[in-house]
Amino acid sequence: MSEKTTIYDIAKALNITAATVSRALNNNPKISQATKKLVLETAAKMNYKQNKLALALKSGRSNTVGVIVPYIDRNFFSSIIRGIEEELYPLGYHVIICQTHEEEGTEIDNINALLNAQVDGILMSVSKHTTQLDHFDHVLKKGVPLVFFDRKKDIKGVSTVTIDDFEGGYTATKHLIEQGCKRIAHLSGDRSLEIYKHRYEGYKKALEDFGLKVNKDHVVQCKNDIAAGHKAIDKFMKLDHRPDAIFSSSDFLALGAIQQLKKNGIKIPEEFCVVGFSNEPFTKFMELSISSVDQSPVLMGNTAAKVFLEQVKDSNVKIEKKVVLSPKLKIRKSSSRS
């Protein structure tokens, strides 16, 4: 029924050895053109397909990389994966996908599973709740290249590809200042995560550079969803000194904020400007399109893949590369007063 052809089948059919068949298929010079042609023909006729597993076992290279992300169905991450695929697939690599659901335990499981599967490298974005680092050391100890993208941990020997979150925060805030906003608030994710911390610091620096000061009441740390955006606005409305703009470290927060601002009859962008972060697809589709900081996820994926490739090329040389991409502010209606 399941007729998988091996080089032994071909050898038997032609009354030669598997070794000869292998050499013929691999363009080995020590073989006559006649038998080579014969082998290639019968291989095609018998619909032979090389068993990559056997090859991988023999060679020690599986031509497979593991990619670990929190959720595959988040646009940011699926775009990164697309970028990785674009770069690696033409070279014969395959990509195995794992999701952590933001849990450290699952992340450890994933890493072990990928090591068992003998992947040639692991490209990943660290889960939000990861505190231990042992499992990363295991990877390095086995000599498997490890590349972090977007969410990273500082580990010796690990290359990283991130965007400049500080710059993102700075650019967005500066843009709001240039629109004439004076009391710029910041909605932030959990700032124990580097990315949110850096965005916040960029925000602070921009205020400082332009002679504005940070109002503690205007900096809110919250969950990353629409409802949290609503709540944040509710809080702001109770203040004597209300903000007139928001730089949000998430598009979902920004969307929630906008919805609630409208409910309060506040006009955007005339009375209030909003900039989000991530450039989620929906931000540009809205009637009131939302300004946002684009993280070029596809490019990030491309770059992570390239960094990995450099690492395998010189496996004797230990490369530790830190690539930082520049974010791009997409200015849309939610912050365009001009």
Place this chain on the structure above:
Amino acid sequence: MSEKTTIYDIAKALNITAATVSRALNNNPKISQATKKLVLETAAKMNYKQNKLALALKSGRSNTVGVIVPYIDRNFFSSIIRGIEEELYPLGYHVIICQTHEEEGTEIDNINALLNAQVDGILMSVSKHTTQLDHFDHVLKKGVPLVFFDRKKDIKGVSTVTIDDFEGGYTATKHLIEQGCKRIAHLSGDRSLEIYKHRYEGYKKALEDFGLKVNKDHVVQCKNDIAAGHKAIDKFMKLDHRPDAIFSSSDFLALGAIQQLKKNGIKIPEEFCVVGFSNEPFTKFMELSISSVDQSPVLMGNTAAKVFLEQVKDSNVKIEKKVVLSPKLKIRKSSSRS
């Protein structure tokens, strides 16, 4: 440097054979508790990880499935993949992702690559431009289970998981009729693809059932993007007999249509209702949220995975299962007159 521990290393360390180590690790009954304990301990100490490649080569099962989709960064497909992962990961399976970019050649490449990688099954959505079927036969001939989701071809021995596109078209159109719309137009994708054909047929049937007739000028076949939505409205505006509603087989077309309708000063939903298809995330985020037909992609992924699992369970029995999921109409502002 790269210290990968094998059962031979453990055997050497304990002065026993690899066979004994293997038995200890696999809970084989023919082994003394003492050596078993010893082996397990040293295995842990030496940070042993089973080489799944060797296992796969020996057993003929790789515990890996291939998933082929047009684009991984389309929400619909990444959600399906999430559904597949949810079901398969707990059973120790891995998922290899491939993208066709809607090209037949790439699809064939992908399938060959996955067969080479010795996957235990292939779950896929057929590319838009696929006309040949030979490559699917190759898969079946090798005894590798094949499951189509969403986009399918009718092939003996291949199970499919789809949604009832006819029902989706019917329900959406019926809903528009119930809102009082009399001249319902239809924006459709390429109807040589089954899914678009069926949505169109559901649309026709609903009109028929409620005593409305199909106006050829109101049925437009076009590309699947926002610009095409604009153009379709432009065309409609020139008609003497303008439509007062649209059932669109794509959310992007629906969005484009809505944008252009607004430009023409037409009020939605009062003067004109719109329903899209796919329930893309952005449809519910809009201020004027867009009604859409949800295809429950995660469930579709779950189901495809389950169908695959049934198939491998009884590899001797040939199962050909055709699962049809029910679409769910999400009624939002763009079609809510009540």
Place this chain on the structure above:
DNA sequence: TAGATTCGTGCAATCGATTACAAATAGAAA
């Protein structure tokens, strides 16, 4: 024609894990 090259092919080990079969050791029964 004898000896030296070259060329093409076969032999056998290897990658790491599993497993039927054989062998060895233990203990029990007579």
Place this chain on the structure above:
DNA sequence: TTTCTATTTGTAATCGATTGCACGAATCTA
């Protein structure tokens, strides 16, 4: 003490492909 059985362990083949080494034949040189 001898024989038999039960328990544990070892031996070796296997999965499919690659590759260093050796061997034979063909070709070339003198």
